[in-house]
Amino acid sequence: MLKQAIMNGLNTLVLAAASDGGLGGAIKDLLNRASVPQIFVPLMAIGLIVALLTYRVWTKPKIAGLLGLGFIGFYLWSATDENFFKIIVKPDNVPITIMLTAMAIVTWVAFRQAAINDRRIERGEPLIESGADDKVLVWPDLVYTEMICLVLCTIALVVWAILLKAPLEPAANPTNIPNPSKAPWYFLGLQELLVYFDPWIAGVLLPGFIILGLVALPYIDKNPRGNGYYTFSQRKMVIWVFMFGWIILWVALIVLGTFLRGPNWNIFGPYETWDAHRPAALLNVNVSDLFWVVLPEKTGLWNPGLPKEPMWGLPTWLVREGPGLMVLGAYFFILPVVLAKSVCAKLYKDLGLIRYAVFWLLMSWMILVPIKMVLRWLFNLKYFVAITEYFFNI
Amino acid sequence: MSVFGNIGNYIRESQIWGSVFRHGIPRDRRTRAMAVLSNVFLHLHPVAVRKSGIRLSFTWCMGGLTFFLFLAETITGVLLMFYYRPVVEYAYNDIIQLRAHVTLGLLREIHRWGAHAMVIAIWLHMLRVFLTGSYKPPREFNWGVGVILLKLTLLLSFTGYLLPWDQLAIWAITVGSNMARATPVLGHEGPGAAAMMIGDVPLIHAGSDARFLLLAGTSVGPGALLRFYVLHCIFIPLVVLVLIAVHFWRIRKDGGISGPL
Ligand code: HEM
Numbered sequence: 001m002l003k004q005a006i007m008n009g010l011n012t013l014v015l016a017a018a019s020d021g022g023l024g025g026a027i028k029d030l031l032n033r034a035s036v037p038q039i040f041v042p043l044m045a046i047g048l049i050v051a052l053l054t055y056r057v058w059t060k061p062k063i064a065g066l067l068g069l070g071f072i073g074f075y076l077w078s079a080t081d082e083n084f085f086k087i088i089v090k091p092d093n094v095p096i097t098i099m100l101t102a103m104a105i106v107t108w109v110a111f112r113q114a115a116i117n118d119r120r121i122e123r124g125e126p127l128i129e130s131g132a133d134d135k136v137l138v139w140p141d142l143v144y145t146e147m148i149c150l151v152l153c154t155i156a157l158v159v160w161a162i163l164l165k166a167p168l169e170p171a172a173n174p175t176n177i178p179n180p181s182k183a184p185w186y187f188l189g190l191q192e193l194l195v196y197f198d199p200w201i202a203g204v205l206l207p208g209f210i211i212l213g214l215v216a217l218p219y220i221d222k223n224p225r226g227n228g229y230y231t232f233s234q235r236k237m238v239i240w241v242f243m244f245g246w247i248i249l250w251v252a253l254i255v256l257g258t259f260l261r262g263p264n265w266n267i268f269g270p271y272e273t274w275d276a277h278r279p280a281a282l283l284n285v286n287v288s289d290l291f292w293v294v295l296p297e298k299t300g301l302w303n304p305g306l307p308k309e310p311m312w313g314l315p316t317w318l319v320r321e322g323p324g325l326m327v328l329g330a331y332f333f334i335l336p337v338v339l340a341k342s343v344c345a346k347l348y349k350d351l352g353l354i355r356y357a358v359f360w361l362l363m364s365w366m367i368l369v370p371i372k373m374v375l376r377w378l379f380n381l382k383y384f385v386a387i388t389e390y391f392f393n394i
Numbered sequence: 395m396s397v398f399g400n401i402g403n404y405i406r407e408s409q410i411w412g413s414v415f416r417h418g419i420p421r422d423r424r425t426r427a428m429a430v431l432s433n434v435f436l437h438l439h440p441v442a443v444r445k446s447g448i449r450l451s452f453t454w455c456m457g458g459l460t461f462f463l464f465l466a467e468t469i470t471g472v473l474l475m476f477y478y479r480p481v482v483e484y485a486y487n488d489i490i491q492l493r494a495h496v497t498l499g500l501l502r503e504i505h506r507w508g509a510h511a512m513v514i515a516i517w518l519h520m521l522r523v524f525l526t527g528s529y530k531p532p533r534e535f536n537w538g539v540g541v542i543l544l545k546l547t548l549l550l551s552f553t554g555y556l557l558p559w560d561q562l563a564i565w566a567i568t569v570g571s572n573m574a575r576a577t578p579v580l581g582h583e584g585p586g587a588a589a590m591m592i593g594d595v596p597l598i599h600a601g602s603d604a605r606f607l608l609l610a611g612t613s614v615g616p617g618a619l620l621r622f623y624v625l626h627c628i629f630i631p632l633v634v635l636v637l638i639a640v641h642f643w644r645i646r647k648d649g650g651i652s653g654p655l
Contacts, residue, residue: 095510106454106518110525129653135442139426142448149455153462161503169561171486181565184555186513200584203573214541218534226527228652242524392585
């Protein structure tokens with residue numbers, strides 16, 4: 001599917017470049033097509049993987065500068081498009097542009113120093129941050145820095161406030177539901193997850209696990225190295241996991257939710273007009289449908305049809321959802337054990353039982369998010385387990 | 395000596411000055427240390443800090459920026475409270491009046507953009523603490539305090555979002571608070587809620603679940619406005635303030651800004 005989309009895109013690119021829209025139109029068309037989650041999210045993930053693998057290369061000031069300039073140029077060029085412009089200048093969306101810019105800068109600053117430190121570690125030289133006895137007095141060094149920051153930030157905030165009016169829409173009207181209704185931008189990653197999960201997971205369980213996971217992090221990450229200085233090579237695994245969660249599952253989904261989701265929560269490319277009359281999405285299937293209907297239809301092993309009454313002394317829902325429950329059970333409870341005995345044997349030894357169990361509880365939920373996304377994109381999977389009777393759908 | 399110098403000396407030798415500042419002009423090591431030690435606010439800092447720790451490229455100044463924004467929000471927020479009444483009949487109009495008639499109507503802008511900026515700053519602060527590995531021992535606890543502060547900051551923003559009582563506000567809060575309806579066990583559409591029964595009487599229904607607790611009703615209405623107002627202006631800021639005090643105290647007790655051992 002991805003390949004087909006890319007081929008389509010390239011085709012249109014070539015065709016359009018030769019015709020009226022020109023190259024600009026063709027690029028916009030390509031990016032509009034790349035805005036659907038099944039392309040946008042994997043592209044982001046690939047981008048992150050490449051960036052982390054080549055962190056010593058792109059962080060070089062010249063290359064980073066070029067990348068930055070290229071991106072600014074692209075953003076400005078995009079802003080000449082009416083639809084794109086409309087989205088980014090929505091007052092409450094302006095902070096997102098600011099966040100993305102600030103994030104790009106600090107991420108560069110961090111990985112640049114990590115690259116330098118990692119080289120120095122290899123050569124056995126002292127780190128950028130070394131020299132622990134190098135103390136300076138708080139007055140004047142720190143206090144003055146703080147003073148200057150305070151003045152600059154006040155100015156920046158006042159200028160921002162003068163330039164951009166705070167939004168105020170018509171008075172609240174409980175009978176007039178806007179389409180789309182969006183949560184504040186910093187929660188839009190979670191709202192985006194509602195596409196894939198029921199509210200009790202997207203809105204309660206996952207945020208809870210994020211908080212729990214962050215609090216638990218210092219107790220699970222037993223690696224004593226990389227304490228108090230920038231490094232990547234000494235903390236590879238934890239940085240991979242954290243950056244995946246932060247960049248893909250949090251930031252990229254916010255961008256998707258704010259910039260690309262339009263009426264009826266449909267995807268609209270950044271250069272497309274929001275049209276409220278798009279057809280609704282396809283029908284989705286559950287694991288129970290796959291097992292009780294699709295599988296027997298294909299193989300003829302048993303009569304196709306969802307179980308309608310209790311069987312083997314088990315309630316209907318348990319029989320119906322048995323296959324899904326087994327899949328999830330294996331994923332949550334058997335997989336970690338298998339891993340502890342094989343690939344993760346060393347990790348298990350280092351962490352011990354309790355830490356390892358907590359680690360996998362958090363990891364399984366984190367990984368379940370992309371798994372479910374991919375299964376949705378490929379097979380229209382709706383639920384692994386759909387015990388709608390008890391609002392227990394995963 | 396110039397006239398100004400004389401006046402300056404006169405002031406500095408006066409009893410009033412001496413009673414406020416108990417040290418000389420911070421020109422040498424001793425008086426500079428005294429300047430920090432004898433001031434309750436500056437005393438949040440140690441007397442001396444690691445040179446590498448206060449480099450801009452190490453901390454990005456993001457923790458400090460978050461704190462600055464918190465103070466800016468407190469000040470503008472108090473001023474806004476003079477003009478705003480958390481009652482459905484008045485709230486929206488008060489905002490319009492504020493914009494049209496109040497000198498320095500810019501307050502609302504500063505307050506709103508400051509709130510967004512604070513969310514961004516706290517995220518980046520956390521990112522830098524993570525990437526420098528500063529959550530590792532002995533700073534595990536302070537990292538935990540930070541995570542709670544992060545959650546509270548988001549809640550502050552979220553509760554404030556409702557107060558203008560415009561379309562943006564109520565629907566954003568409706569989307570957000572609808573999640574509470576699905577809280578496992580405690581939300582009336584959450585898994586496990588059906589099991590909470592006394593005989594035939596369900597304990598958890600639309601009028602008694604987690605969302606009801608949050609909104610004082612089954613939808614975003616007058617009760618929700620008042621609740622969010624109180625949470626936004628009093629309860630959460632107080633908790634945040636206390637936790638920031640703990641946070642800063644622990645930074646010192648954990649050995650100052652982290653650095654390689
Ligand atoms: C209201 C929110 C917060 C305020 C005002 C605040 C303020 C600060 C300040 C001023 C520092 C000194 C160093 C720096 O500027 O980086 C600091 C350090 C620290 N912060 Fe925060 N912070 C907040 C939230 C957080 C959060 C969300 C986390 C993590 C989840 C966190 C974890 C830490 C840790 C572990 C340190 C010690 C770092 C070190 O020693 O290098 N803080 N904080």
